[in-house]
Amino acid sequence: MNDPTPLKIYFVAGERSGDLHGGNLIRALKSRFTEVHCRGFGGDYMRDAGMEVVVHYREMAFMGFAEVLANLSTISKKIKLCKKDILSYKPDAVVLIDYAGFNLRIAKFAKQNGIKVFWYISPKVWAWNQNRAIKLKANIDRMFVILPFEKEFFKKFNWTVDYVGNPVLDAVKMHQADQEFLTRNKIGSNKPLVALLPGSRKQELNMIIPLMAEVAKQNPSCQFAVATVDNLSTEFYGDLRSLPNVSFISGATYDLLHHAQAAIVTSGTATLETALFNVPQVVVYRTSAVSYLIAKNLIRVPYISLVNLIADREVVKEMIQQKANSKDVSAELNLILNDNQYREKMMQRYKEIRNVLDTGSASENTAELMLRYLQSTN
Template sequence: MKYYLIAGEPSGDLHGANLIKALKAEDPTATFKIVGGDLMQAEANQKPLIHTSEMAFMGFVEVAKNIGTVLKNLKIVKTDVLAERPDAVILIDFPGFNLKIAEFAKQHQLKTCYYISPKVWAWNQGRVKKIKKIVDHMFCILPFEVDFYKKWDMPVDYIGNPLLDAISNYSFNPTFKADNGLNDRPIIALLPGSRKMEIAKLLPAMAKLPYLFPMHQFVIAGAPNFEQAHYQQYFDGIEIPVVFNQTYDLLKHAEAAVVTSGTATLETGILQVPQVVVYKANALSIWIASMVIKVKFISLVNLINNFLSVRELIQKDCTTETIAEELDLLLNNKKHRASVLENYALLAEKLGHPGASEKAAKLIVSYLS
């Protein structure tokens, strides 16, 4: 069968690559067309129609500024989907774009599978009514999503979280520190996000932290769509190592982490690294979000546990000083550090076991058959 997968950002690219691998194992006749990143390209052995680096805009204002590119990308993908007429269009998160593709696919009698549910529980919950009409099969990766959809009388499949697959399948590098020229001082990992806006807003505050923790070395997890020079422009007189495509190795070696809200907060939790979650955006985007978003927390760790498991510093509360205060507690206050690790144990219990990609692939093939 022919599968058309669409991911619009790095986390979706990771999950898309693992799903392609699982589909190949489940369906020996599988062929693919992709919109995604380097990982999906490697697994599908083909160049994406559009690369994630040309698609990942976040925030109301940022999307508005790039609306021309967004509309152009939509047109390109719609034209290609219609030309390919796959057995299934598999949409991976990225709802602003992918729900429009789902509607288009439905209009043209193409099967749609949504892998990693849009976060409709966070805002504009009424969108579920439309989703029920345009998505044939919804696959959820967060435990509380099943109950949410049940309220709207929409059947969904809970498959577990694909990050567990990604981490359990990862080959950790035992010589990570030596290979990257790092010394024996304990590491604090800095994860400033994968989008230009996130890095511009958050890295300046992060880059001052080495002055306050001279006994530690700070290392940045670089996004694959940027180069070293992009990060250096935000340094504050101290060179900070940047490692690319080694985020799990970095977290494995880290004593603590400063993490931009997003998928990385959950990866950090799964890897048991005490963290402080940070986020800044355009002030107008934040104001609009505060009007419409219906959740208590911004990080996945806190959302899944349904209580404040790790500290969140948002907008004006996100400064070098406030980040440093929480880091100091995570590093030096044994009771506080132990509490975060206990919260991670509860998180692990709620997430369950690896196998999400395989479960999704089996369900997709069975539904199409």
């Protein structure tokens, strides 16, 4: 794109993973076009990449149907603020990153106001609300998907989308391991290190931390390290704080995974990150009874973890609600730590997943396509 006129892009990311991938996308855009001005809703990664952050995603990170309902007033105010700010900013394009409920409203609004709408990282409509794809198609100019099966899914709606590769793999490839990590965090090498990835939302922590604490108590022969998030105090980690075989790692999840022998992971992007670091894992998930009942009736896919969804078979065990108990999780942890054949089978499946996802840099591919589409309409 050779036009020297500055390009203005408004981003909306409502979660940590969206912030990470948004930051990488902004850097890729800036490397191709010198005058890119970015503003929007996001977080620290996007700010570091050069975006002016209007609202931090921490103010909007609600999980589950019940939790969203309880915070509708806050969400509504943020939507109004976002719409007003977009009109004031007058961007050349709006780039929406995942965060379906919020961003669908912004997509419709931007489209009605003649603003180009790009969506990076499709909402998981294939999982629980497939007809929502029709709404997406009506309000989005281009969709950039990061899971191979999504391209085929959207074909059912006569919609051609761009598969750009997976930004999680990009982030893992770019990571440079801290070789002093274990020493700096006073983690010895005499016991197997188990990474605990409970998620970044308060609602997730309230449900998962008690389970992880019980597992740590039942496995004194292991050392556990919790991947914490900067914006939450250690109070949210409850019983884990008092256990002698548990340490806390802030802002270094990838270094933790690089050194871990196993992991207990809450479903989400972290399951894929763990797989790409070749760490055997067990996936656990708990939510409120109301959210679970609603989800159980709506979800249309057989798995909750990205690892199993991409492989289209069970690669890692998923323990949900009542099945997410300390006895069963400890039993699975023992398998992935000590059964070499079991571990190797999981590692082989991980390798297959990596090969499927490895199509070059998702951020670079997306930036190239976005600039091309903008150029073709100018």
